[in-house]
Amino acid sequence: MNAKIRLYVEQGLGQGQTVPLSRDQAHYLFGVMRLAPGASVLLFNGSDGEWRAEVLEAGKRGGILRCEVQTRALQMPPDLWLLFAPIKKARTDFIVEKAAEMGAAKILPVLTDFTNAARVQRERLQAHAIEAAEQCGGTYVPQVAEARKLGRMLDGWDPARRILFCDETLAGEASGLGALLQERRGHGEPWAILIGPEGGFSDAERARLRGLDHAHAVTLGPRILRADTAAVAALALWQQGLGDWA
Amino acid sequence: MNAKIRLYVEQGLGQGQTVPLSRDQAHYLFGVMRLAPGASVLLFNGSDGEWRAEVLEAGKRGGILRCEVQTRALQMPPDLWLLFAPIKKARTDFIVEKAAEMGAAKILPVLTDFTNAARVQRERLQAHAIEAAEQCGGTYVPQVAEARKLGRMLDGWDPARRILFCDETLAGEASGLGALLQERRGHGEPWAILIGPEGGFSDAERARLRGLDHAHAVTLGPRILRADTAAVAALALWQQGLGDWA
Missing domain, CATH: 2.40.240.20 (Hypothetical PUA domain-like; domain 1)
Structure with a gap:
C-alpha cells in the first residue's frame, strides 16, 4: 500500500x-x-x-x-530563526506555516512598539507548524517560542547570530541584500530574519537595530510588501544565498 | 490632511x-x-x-x-509573467495578491493535467490584484488573464520569453537556479514563472517542458513547497536576480 x-x-x-x-x-x-x-x-x-x-x-x-x-534520515534546517511581529490571525497562521515549509529552525513572535495583536496563542501556532511539516515532507518541526518584547529579546541577544531586518523606510533604495548574502557566504553563522509589523518599526527601534554591528537593514524591492509576503521572500533569498537551497 | x-x-x-x-x-x-x-x-x-x-x-x-x-511616477514592473495552476479558492486568491505585491506584470491561470479547480473567476481575481496594488503602493496593476490549458498556451508560446518551472521531482537535487539567474543577467529577456498544481505536472507535461530550449527546470530547496509558497519564493529569487529588486 x-x-x-x-x-x-x-x-x-x-x-x-x-x-x-x-x-x-x-x-x-x-x-x-x-x-x-x-x-x-x-x-x-x-x-x-x-x-x-x-x-x-x-x-x-x-x-x-x-x-x-x-x-x-533526519534533515535539520539551517540555523535560521524567523522573528516576526504578530498580525491578524489568518496572516499570523500563514507566516508560521510558511516558515516551517521554508525551513526556519525556530519561529519567534516579537512584540514591537507598533504591534497591534491580541494574545499570541503559542499552542495554536505550534500546531500550524506541525501541520506544515507533515505536508511539506520535512522531518523537523520548528519550535514556536512564546511571544516576547523586541527590546528584551535584543537585550539578551548573542551577537554571533546576525539579524537581517527589513526596513521599509529604505524601499526604493538599493537593497544591498545580494552583496550581503555573498559576503557572508561560507561563514556558517547563525542568522535571524526579523519582519516588522504593518506600519513598520518605531524610530527608536530602527535606531537601536541600526546601531547593532550584527544587524543588517535591507529592502525587498520597490513595492511595500505585507508582512507575510516579506517573510516568505526574505526566507527564500536567505535559503538560496546562505541556506540549504543553494 | x-x-x-x-x-x-x-x-x-x-x-x-x-x-x-x-x-x-x-x-x-x-x-x-x-x-x-x-x-x-x-x-x-x-x-x-x-x-x-x-x-x-x-x-x-x-x-x-x-x-x-x-x-x-508610473513604475512598471519587469516583464515577468506568473503562470499558476489554480488551487483552492483561498490559496488562489493569495497567489494573485502576492503576485501583484511582488511585481509580476501579468498573471495567467493555467489548467494542467492535474489541475483540480472549479471555474476560475477572472473578475474576482482581478479585484484581488487591484486591492493588492492599492495596499502595496504600486502604481501598476497586473492583468489577470482568462484561464487556459497549459498545452494550448505552450503551442503559441513566443520562445523569446523564457520559462522558469518548478519541478518538485527534482527536490533535494542541486537547484541550478542561482547559476541560471546569474547566466541570464543583463540579457533583458521577458520571463515567465510557471508553478504547477499540488501533485505536480503530469509526465507528459514534464517531458514537453523539458524539451523546450526556452524552459528551465529548477527546484526550490529540499522541502516540498505548497503552490502559494513556491510562487512567492520563485518571484523573490527572480526579482532579486533579474528584476527590479537588485
Whole structure:
C-alpha cells in the first residue's frame, strides 16, 4: 500500500518500535482516513527521521502503529530563526506555516512598539507548524517560542547570530541584500530574519537595530510588501544565498 | 490632511482632472472611511502614476475628486509573467495578491493535467490584484488573464520569453537556479514563472517542458513547497536576480 499519510508523533521512532496513538490521531487515521490494520503511514518526530509504520491495532479511541523501516534520515534546517511581529490571525497562521515549509529552525513572535495583536496563542501556532511539516515532507518541526518584547529579546541577544531586518523606510533604495548574502557566504553563522509589523518599526527601534554591528537593514524591492509576503521572500533569498537551497 | 487612502480608478489622471466616483467607491470613501469635501486621497490607474486628489463632492451614491499633484511616477514592473495552476479558492486568491505585491506584470491561470479547480473567476481575481496594488503602493496593476490549458498556451508560446518551472521531482537535487539567474543577467529577456498544481505536472507535461530550449527546470530547496509558497519564493529569487529588486 502506498503510504501517503504523514503524521507527526512525539514518541521515539526506531526499528520495530510500537507507537500508541492518541484519541485525535486515531480519529484522523481510522475515522477520517479510514485506514485498517496492515495499512502504512509515514511517521516523524523531529529527531529520528521518517519511518514507514504499519497499523497493528485500529480503534475508535486509540490504536497502535509499528515502525517498519526508516524512509528518510533526519534533515535539520539551517540555523535560521524567523522573528516576526504578530498580525491578524489568518496572516499570523500563514507566516508560521510558511516558515516551517521554508525551513526556519525556530519561529519567534516579537512584540514591537507598533504591534497591534491580541494574545499570541503559542499552542495554536505550534500546531500550524506541525501541520506544515507533515505536508511539506520535512522531518523537523520548528519550535514556536512564546511571544516576547523586541527590546528584551535584543537585550539578551548573542551577537554571533546576525539579524537581517527589513526596513521599509529604505524601499526604493538599493537593497544591498545580494552583496550581503555573498559576503557572508561560507561563514556558517547563525542568522535571524526579523519582519516588522504593518506600519513598520518605531524610530527608536530602527535606531537601536541600526546601531547593532550584527544587524543588517535591507529592502525587498520597490513595492511595500505585507508582512507575510516579506517573510516568505526574505526566507527564500536567505535559503538560496546562505541556506540549504543553494 | 495626510492622504493615506489609495484608490485604483479607471479614468485618466492629470493636473486638474476631475474623477467621478462609482457608487461603490463613494460608499467606501464617504460611508466607510468618512471622508468629507476637502479631504485627500491617492489615486492611480495603472498608467498615469499616482496623484493626490481632493474630494470636491461627497454623496451617498457618487462624488467627484480632482487631481492636485502627481505624487509618484508610473513604475512598471519587469516583464515577468506568473503562470499558476489554480488551487483552492483561498490559496488562489493569495497567489494573485502576492503576485501583484511582488511585481509580476501579468498573471495567467493555467489548467494542467492535474489541475483540480472549479471555474476560475477572472473578475474576482482581478479585484484581488487591484486591492493588492492599492495596499502595496504600486502604481501598476497586473492583468489577470482568462484561464487556459497549459498545452494550448505552450503551442503559441513566443520562445523569446523564457520559462522558469518548478519541478518538485527534482527536490533535494542541486537547484541550478542561482547559476541560471546569474547566466541570464543583463540579457533583458521577458520571463515567465510557471508553478504547477499540488501533485505536480503530469509526465507528459514534464517531458514537453523539458524539451523546450526556452524552459528551465529548477527546484526550490529540499522541502516540498505548497503552490502559494513556491510562487512567492520563485518571484523573490527572480526579482532579486533579474528584476527590479537588485
